[in-house]
Amino acid sequence: MVLDIRNNILNMTSKKDKKWTDVVFSVKKISLSYKLLGLLIIVLSLSFFWAFVDNTIPKTDFLGGLINFLSLVIVIVLWLITTYLSVRWYLALFKKNKSWIANNLSYMIHTLKLYDEETFETIKNNTVVREKRIVRAIRIKYKETDKHVFVRIMRDGDRFTSEATKLGENLESSLGLELDSTNQTVAFAEYTFLKHKDERIGLNSTVTSVNDSDEIKITGNISYELHKVPHSLIVGGTGSGKSFFILGKIINYLKLSPQADLRIIDPKKADLSLLRFVTGFENKVATEASQICRILRETVELMEQRYTDYFNDVSAFGKTYRDFSLPVVIVVFDEFSAFMHSVDKKLAKETLEYVYQIVLKGRQAGVMMEILMQRPSADDLPTNIRAQMGFKAGLGAMDSIGYNMVFDTNNVEYKTVTEKGGGYIQIDGKHTAPVYFETPYIDKDFDFIREIENLVKEKQ
Incomplete structure (x- = not known):
């Protein structure tokens, strides 16, 4: 009976709320190629900077020294900008175009270990290797409007069901938003956050x-x-x-x-x-x-x-x-x-x-x-x-x-x-x-x- 009620609520929710997005969670392992790419970016960046500074010829006259100083400043600025953009690009390889909400919620799932893993045996290079794989994780949906962010923690009858109603403070910290209200049903716990902090008025x-x-x-x-x-x-x-x-x-x-x-x-x-x-x-x-x-x-x-x-008469109706x-x-x-x-x-x-x-x-x-x-x-x-x-x-x-x-x-x-x-x-x-x-x-x-x-x- 309870299961039928929960399924009916979920079906009604799926028909009514078209903008809900699932948070797809997976533990990402950085491959050797990505590690080498990151190391290469750091080495090239530092090598370029060191080569320029080391080959800069000191100028004894005032004008030459000023030009040398300005050139060094420009190169430092360009080096910082290039390094920043490179790091952003490198980190973006692991986000796969997720929104900031999905990324922060995925981080929360990871840090609170709201997922279950099991060990499997696979064969790699003719060797039996034991690996851990995620078999289930807490299900989270979110929706964003001009003023609010809505987060639904689904209650599927697993060990995460009891956790669904206790995540208010964790969600506030993860999203950096103020919790406005909560709502609990048999199928999910919904948290509503203010995108802009409420103001005290005069x-x-x-x-x-x-x-x-x-x-x-x-x-x-x-x-x-x-x-x-x-x-x-x-x-x-x-x-x-x-x-x-x-x-x-x-x-x-x-x-x-x-x-x-x-x-x-x-x-x-x-x-x-x-x-x-x-x-x-x-x-x-x-x-x-x-x-x-x-x-x-x-x-x-x-x-x-x-x-x-x-x-006192029908004219007053309503x-x-x-x-x-x-x-x-x-x-x-x-x-x-x-x-x-x-x-x-x-x-x-x-x-x-x-x-x-x-x-x-x-x-x-x-x-x-x-x-x-x-x-x-x-x-x-x-x-x-x-x-x-x-x-x-x-x-x-x-x-x-x-x-x-x-x-x-x-x-x-x-x-x-x-x-x-x-x-x-x-x-x-x-x-x-x-x-x-x-x-x-x-x-x-x-x-x-x-x-x-x-x-x-x-x-x-």
């Missing part, structure tokens, strides 16, 4: 200037449209850059047209709670349990009212809040886990019910949740809510349990995060697995409160 570059667009850029290569990715989960401990990231996103939302309707929940009364002093946010910032439930309840009521007013020019409503819930541990079970259950209604029904009506936590916990944020989060980010150094809780996957190789604002991200419709990223750069002296005040005033 806050001013995160919102597109195109009218009626709600595209938000995270990095040079990563962006998403808010109406297609409605809910977010951001996890990060102290010093991870989580606070700057969400403040930057708040500024992005206030730059949208129409301007987003923001509701802020900060049970720890930290930086986000200070937005209650900004004009326009007076009744939209909650820090106490009763206020938090009120804001969530009012948001659910607004969502239901939108469905009643705008999605439409969203954007078709009615409604502002997106975003609830930013900071320190979600801390709140759930600070209230009684009845209030925690009520909060979860409101949150679940929003994440389940809010997309079409334009009502969205941004949940922030220091550490993910299945007890605090159930799976049925996490599964609705289209935008997931884990900032700072996290252990495998934390990553698995955020991204619901355990077959990804995570690198150690050392950069503040660095972490892993997964966006529905963009990534099949978490990828490394760095949040938009924000100067430490940037005045968030003043910027938010100015944006709110502009839209009034």
Whole structure:
């Protein structure tokens, strides 16, 4: 059964992907003739250089000495160029016009010994000679586009099957490219590499200037449209850059047209709670349990009212809040886990019910949740809510349990995060697995409160 499934996937792959190229691997042995040719190139090159220098007649006058010096310089340059081209030509004899990708992957196969050899006996010059021959090697395919290099390690049920999912770091080193994402099927493990390193962008570059667009850029290569990715989960401990990231996103939302309707929940009364002093946010910032439930309840009521007013007949089929020019409503819930541990079970259950209604029904009506936590916990944020989060980010150094809780996957190789604002991200419709990223750069002296005040005033 498994074999049939794997064969079907391979057949579909071969029909759909015409540009995949096999890496043909073989251990090349340099023959005696090629060795002699290489030695001849070196001897002729050194002999020519030595003969010229040895036969150069010293000149005592200034002009003659200058001419002699310039001639020597020219000959040295020509000798270096000729030697370089000769060596390149000599090495090319063994590459057989392979691409740089194939050559580097072949080198990786050789150095990691991802092949099996067996000894055979042959007769040469009436003598029995024992030789080693490659009987099987790991199968690798690759494909190149303008922005990416794709590498597939085939899983054929041999000893290389388990190796296929562990080669991320080796492939990165061999190709000299940054791993963007991984994908694993029963038939192969696929690695996607960026040909050009992703760039960290500034806050001013995160919102597109195109009218009626709600595209938000995270990095040079990563962006998403808010109406297609409605809910977010951001996890990060102290010093991870989580606070700057969400403040930057708040500024992005206030730059949208129409301007987003923001509701802020900060049970720890930290930086986000200070937005209650900004004009326009007076009744939209909650820090106490009763206020938090009120804001969530009012948001659910607004969502239901939108469905009643705008999605009540067949003319609304296929439409969203954007078709009615409604502002997106975003609830930013900071320190979600801390709140759930600070209230009684009845209030925690009520909060979860409101949150679940929003994440389940809010997309079409334009009502969205941004949940922030220091550490993910299945007890605090159930799976049925996490599964609705289209935008997931884990900032700072996290252990495998934390990553698995955020991204619901355990077959990804995570690198150690050392950069503040660095972490892993997964966006529905963009990534099949978490990828490394760095949040938009924000100067430490940037005045968030003043910027938010100015944006709110502009839209009034």
